[in-house]
Amino acid sequence: MKRFRTNLKDIPKEKGLKEEEGWVNMQVQFLINQQNAGSDKLLVGYTVLPPGARHDKHRHPNVDEFLVILKGSGYVYTDGADEPSGAGDVIFTPRGSWHGFNNTGTEDVVIVWGWSGAGSLEAAGYEIPPEGYSS
Numbered sequence: 001m002k003r004f005r006t007n008l009k010d011i012p013k014e015k016g017l018k019e020e021e022g023w024v025n026m027q028v029q030f031l032i033n034q035q036n037a038g039s040d041k042l043l044v045g046y047t048v049l050p051p052g053a054r055h056d057k058h059r060h061p062n063v064d065e066f067l068v069i070l071k072g073s074g075y076v077y078t079d080g081a082d083e084p085s086g087a088g089d090v091i092f093t094p095r096g097s098w099h100g101f102n103n104t105g106t107e108d109v110v111i112v113w114g115w116s117g118a119g120s121l122e123a124a125g126y127e128i129p130p131e132g133y134s135s
Contacts (some may be wrong), residue, residue: 022056053115072109
């Protein structure tokens with residue numbers, strides 16, 4: 001496999017992310033993944049959540065995930081309770097744990113994030129809580 005380099009301006013925003021699956025008003029870019037870089041064990045993404053946007057609680061059975069909050073603030077969802085989070089926070093979520101992010105602030109939240117263990121959403125797995133679920 002060859003070295004891969006890209007730039008935010010060269011990667012299109014993901015289309016087809018459905019609100020009913022928890023992708024609420026988000027702008028998501030897969031910067032390094034299986035499709036563009038041939039990476040089958042690592043994915044790096046970039047997300048902008050405008051005020052009021054959120055990524056509802058979900059989990060990935062096949063990957064560990066990290067988030068680096070570059071700008072903004074809101075609440076990170078966990079297996080337990082929602083916790084305040086903001087610029088400078090680095091968050092690790094082990095595979096199979098519920099997580100997500102809600103921008104409750106007045107400015108965009110900008111996040112660089114990644115998965116270890118898969119290079120695509122399909123390989124990572126994506127589950128939303130069953131109806132009636134509460135943490």
